[in-house]
Amino acid sequence: TWGGLKPEFSLCGNGQRQSPIDIRGGLAVDLDPVKFSYTDSRFGVIDNGHTVQANIAPGNSIEIGGKRYDLVQFHFHRPSEERIDGRQFEMSVHLVHKDDMGKLAVVGILVEKGQPQVAVQKVWNNLPLEKGEEAAARVPLNLDELLPADRRYFTYMGSLTTPPCSEDVRWVVMRQPVSMSPDQIELFARMYPMNARPVQQAAGRRILQSQ
Numbered sequence: 001t002w003g004g005l006k007p008e009f010s011l012c013g014n015g016q017r018q019s020p021i022d023i024r025g026g027l028a029v030d031l032d033p034v035k036f037s038y039t040d041s042r043f044g045v046i047d048n049g050h051t052v053q054a055n056i057a058p059g060n061s062i063e064i065g066g067k068r069y070d071l072v073q074f075h076f077h078r079p080s081e082e083r084i085d086g087r088q089f090e091m092s093v094h095l096v097h098k099d100d101m102g103k104l105a106v107v108g109i110l111v112e113k114g115q116p117q118v119a120v121q122k123v124w125n126n127l128p129l130e131k132g133e134e135a136a137a138r139v140p141l142n143l144d145e146l147l148p149a150d151r152r153y154f155t156y157m158g159s160l161t162t163p164p165c166s167e168d169v170r171w172v173v174m175r176q177p178v179s180m181s182p183d184q185i186e187l188f189a190r191m192y193p194m195n196a197r198p199v200q201q202a203a204g205r206r207i208l209q210s211q
Helices: 118-124 182-191
Strands: 027-029 035-037 043-047 052-056 061-064 067-077 091-098 104-113 153-159 167-174 178-180 208-210
Touching (some): 067 104
Parallel strands (some): 104 167
Antiparallel strands (some): 091 104, 153 167
């Protein structure tokens, strides 16, 4: 229904490269690793009405395909929006990056139940009392703590998963999930029991996977 709400949301209904997708049949090729340049950073936490989002101070970036993208924010979905061979995970984390031309690259991290996640707990510890108000965190955050040890990934072209569903977004989904404790997952579930967009048609788009 998003596509019918506003003209600028039309891609949500008629786009050809929409996200998320069920990742199947990735072509295994020799891709360069994603170069993560994350450091201790100040951040703020906001509950924007459809997820919990952490806005990150400048100074963090990734490099993929010879292009640099600066980290802007990351946020959470429950259950995971992406699926791998039909499997849906407990949650997903989307790290949104932007290059100097305004093009977006989103790193998706899948979450399963397990050990507590240090970086996520720092976000939960700084939740604001009111929706729409950003709370400045008391401690810095290093998102290296959130990344899986195995940095192999899937990549494809897609879109934002919330309106306006803009396309031409480079997606990088880490193949290895990370863990969050049941308590950490339950805390988010009490605020947002379900905020995942349904899977969209892959529509023949090419999915590559690093070896």
